Amino acid sequence: MRSLHPFPGGVHPADHKAESNGRPIAQAPLLPRYVVPLRQHIGTPAKPVVKVGDKVLKGQSIGHADGYVSTAIHAPTSGRVVAVAPQPVPHPSGIADLAIVIEADGDDRAIEYEPLIDWRSMDPSTLRNRIRDLGLAGLGGAVFPSYIKLNPKSAGRVPTLILNGAECEPWITCDDRLMRERAHDILRGTAVIQSLLHAEEILIGIEDNKPEAIAAMREAAEQCGFPIEVVAVPTQYPAGGGKQLTYLLTGKETPSGALSTDIGIQVFNVGTAYSLYRAIEFGEPVISRVVTATGHVAEPQNIEVRIGTPIADLIRLAGGELSGASGRLIGGPMMGFDLRDTAAPITKAVNCVIVKSPALFPPAPPPMPCIRCGECARACPVSLQPFEMHWYAKARDFGKAQGYQLFDCIECGCCSYVCPSHIPLVDYFRFAKSEIWAREREKQAAEQARTRHEFHQFRAEREKQEKADKLAAKAAERLKQAEPTTATADPEAERKKAILQAAIERAKKAKEDVTPKNVDNVSAEVRHEIEEIEARRAKLREAAHAQDEDKA
Amino acid sequence: MTGSPYITQPRRETPRVMQLVLLALLPGITAHWWLFGPGILVSLLLCSLFAIGFESLALLMRNRPIGFYLRDNTALVTAWLLALSMPTLAPWWLYLVGIFFAIIVAKHFYGGMGQNLFNPAMVGFAVLILSFPVQMTQWPAPAALAAHVPSLVEAFDLVFAGQGALSVDAYTSATPLDSLKTQLRAGTAFDDIAGQAIFGHIGGTGGEIVALMFLAGGLLLLALRLITWHIPLAFLAAIALTAGVIQLIEPGEQAGILFHLATGGAMLGAFFIATDPITAASTPRGKLLYAAGAGFLTVIIRVYGNFPDGVAFAVLLMNIAAPLIDLYTQPRVFGQTGRKDKQP
Ligand code: SF4
Ligand code: SF4
Secondary structure: OOOOOOOOOOEOOOOOOHHHHOOOOEEOOOOOEEEEEOOOOOOOOOEEOOOOOOEEOEOOEEEEOOOOOOOOEEOOOOEEEEEEEEEOOOOOOOOOEEEEEEEEOOOOOEOOOOOOOOHHHOOHHHHHHHHHHOOOEOOOOOOOEHHHHOOOHHHOOOOEEEEEOOOOOOOOOHHHHHHHHOHHHHHHHHHHHHHHHOOOEEEEEEEOOOHHHHHHHHHHHHHOOOOOEEEEEOOOEOOOOHHHHHHHHHOOOOOOOOOHHHHOEEEEEHHHHHHHHHHHHHOOOOOEEEEEEEEOEOOOEEEEEEOOOEHHHHHHHOOOEOOOOOEEEEOOOOOOEEOOOOOOEOOOOOOEEEEEOOOOOOOOOOOOOOOOOOHHHHHOOOOOOHHHHHHHHHOOOHHHHHHOOHHHOOOOOHHHHHOOOOOOHHHHHHHHHHHHHHHHHHHHHHHHHHHHHHHHHHHHHHHHHHHHHHHHHHHHHHHHHHHHHOOOOOHHHHHHHHHHHHHHHHHHHHHHHHHHHHHOOOOHHHHHHHHHHHHHHHHHHHHHHHHHHHHO | OOOOOOOOOOOOOHHHHHHHHHHHHHHHHHHHHHHHOOHHHHHHHHHHHHHHHHHHHHHHHOOOOHHHHHOOOHHHHHHHHHHHHOOOOOOHHHHHHHHHHHHHHHHHOOOOOOOOOOOHHHHHHHHHHHHOHHHHOOEEOOOOOOOOOOOHHHHHHHHHHOOOOOOHHHHEEOOHHHHHHHHHHOOOOHHHHHOOHHHOOOOOOOHHHHHHHHHHHHHHHHHOOOOOOHHHHHHHHHHHHHHHHHHHHOOOOOOOHHHHHHOOOHHHHHHHHOOOOOOOOOOHHHHHHHHHHHHHHHHHHHHHOOOOOOHHHHHHHHHHHHHHHHHHOOOOOOOOOOOOOOOO
16 A cells, blocks of 8 residues: 555535436537637647638647647537637636637548557657647646646656546546546556656556546556556545645655656646547547536536537536526636636536536625634645735735745635635635736836837947947048148147047947947847847838838 | 635634634633622623624724624624623623723724734733722632622622622632732742632632633633644643742742642633634744743733733733744745745
């Protein structure tokens, strides 16, 4: 038995898993219309490569990875692009985001997939690029592009690989079902991760309220040919938090502000490993995922749906909302958010849709003052002092809140959950963080404006200097030409020449003092900025020119 | 703003927390009633009424929903703690003044519940003992020693009409701490004093039983996880240690450890007053420091200060230090290597 390292804090909310974990994963039928957002992962949204009217095939890349932290998106079925425009998306802000809308033609014809059966012999970076182009991103909710996490970088290897099957949020059971039904495939995907990271130790953490999943994974692990340890961890929210699970299994704390790779550990969600298996085995991009549809619906269950499936359709597939539904949540009740519009689609990030009812989710009673009872601090898995941060966030003293390590808060919600005064603590922390970010951005903007202004001044200065230099040089020239004819003993000329010489010297020195800063030793950003400014100037000049011509 | 979590389940809500604190005071109150007569009921009732009155008034003036805030029961807790710290059967206006300072000055002038820097009940007590030392030291004598124990009706009479019904001497006596202080000052040796009836077995006739009952209530608070062990333990340990050291320095001259633990406000202070979460330190290490400081000061004030008991002043003094103690005892945040020495 592996000895576990309990993390501090945590809570035990009613798990509500039984509602949806009893049935096998259902397959969604083909729908008439899919909405595929370009921003489905953390980082830069994909760059659309199709336009309205284009015919697309299932699995065809319709958005390419744009930049380093990005990954591709694909058509979920064959059909026609009917819009590339802002659409409602599942995001806490409720703001519409660019998406590609595809009208299915009903044929569901796919491009020719290229399986990567020989991945073991492939060059790692080629393999990673393929994984990027197949749209792999963490399906646990964080949706970090997988190909980046599969790169051991300078370390050469990441010794410990943790598969996250904890699934600690109440209601969510998609990973549970996936592990029960497709344990072997998950492990086949895991083999790819293990190989790319050169991991020596593979641990799978599963909360002990999922005995069937644990059994299935253990059985698969015995047959898979490489050592994997399936560890049952106590059911305690948030055991599925990356840092919490890491600590639970290894006793290692991920340093604040660092990545787990810094301590030689990488964490992948079991769903991600499964989609990696699909990618390797069939060359299939991420065009579907398993989603839990539960709560106040007729038939709570897990459904494998294509990315882009409107959430209204998902709810319909789960038997539809029962009467008296009072809203929908995306994700779990501890960290999820309210969905504003059921036209929004399932993305790679959406693992669960919960239909709310007043009975299941009674509104929180009005908050009372904080009595500093410390319940929140005892529940915090990061050992923060939520009541202190709340105090300062409320007083809008964000600096002090930050001094209490506000940015180490993982927004798990344990503190709000236990507060006897029903204070929505996490709301305060999100608010404080966003305020601090906004101020930071303002500061940066001001900083940029200042450098721009300084650069402008510097250029004016330089131009003036150059003019003066030229004048001085000309004068010297004239003097030189005059020199041979006049007597060398002319004291007046001597004096003038000396003054001139001094002036030239001064000018030269001034130029030297100023010039090098322009060209040498500027950071890439500054150089980039300078170029940008120059480009803008050129445009302005052109515009001014055009205007002049218009006038003429 | 109403985001996740969408479910909450506090172990108990704030009004309930306060109710349970009141409940835990009942054994001590019952013992007091039993041993000193029903007068305590009168002072509890009066203080409660005054507290609710002042609380409502303050909320009204501050434009807050009265019913909502009254429901939190904190005013009652303050009222009971003050009532239990004051002599019973004191004139009614003494309770009124005490509660006024506790609720209006110490609580609402600071912004109301949760914002106060000082323990309201102890502020009320301190104001009273500084302003009305005579009235504040006229404690009813334990039933076993009193010439007469006032009945409930007599108690009301005494509180409202003054001492028309009974002469003061008929039912009051100095408390053990009080007579110890005066007699030690007069040069009597401790052993002679301790033999007097008022001192009972350890902490004073009646007093020791009441203290034991407050201890029982305190253990209930611990069992219900309404308080943690840090403050009571450190407070009582510091009292014991300080008393022990003083006894070593002046053998035979001073009261011993058990006496200090069982008398005055030691037990009430340890479990109900020093543990007030709003004004105490809140980090685990901070609580230890805070309570140890309060325990130490309690004995020092008792032995060398001007007042018979030191709990109130000790707690108030440590209230001042609590924010600073908290600042320097922050627990290590998960994932942070070494202690961040820079704190706000
Ligand atoms: S749990 Fe609530 S009342 Fe208790 S200290 Fe934390 S914020 Fe204050
Ligand atoms: S939300 Fe933040 S402060 Fe609250 S318990 Fe979680 S990590 Fe701690």
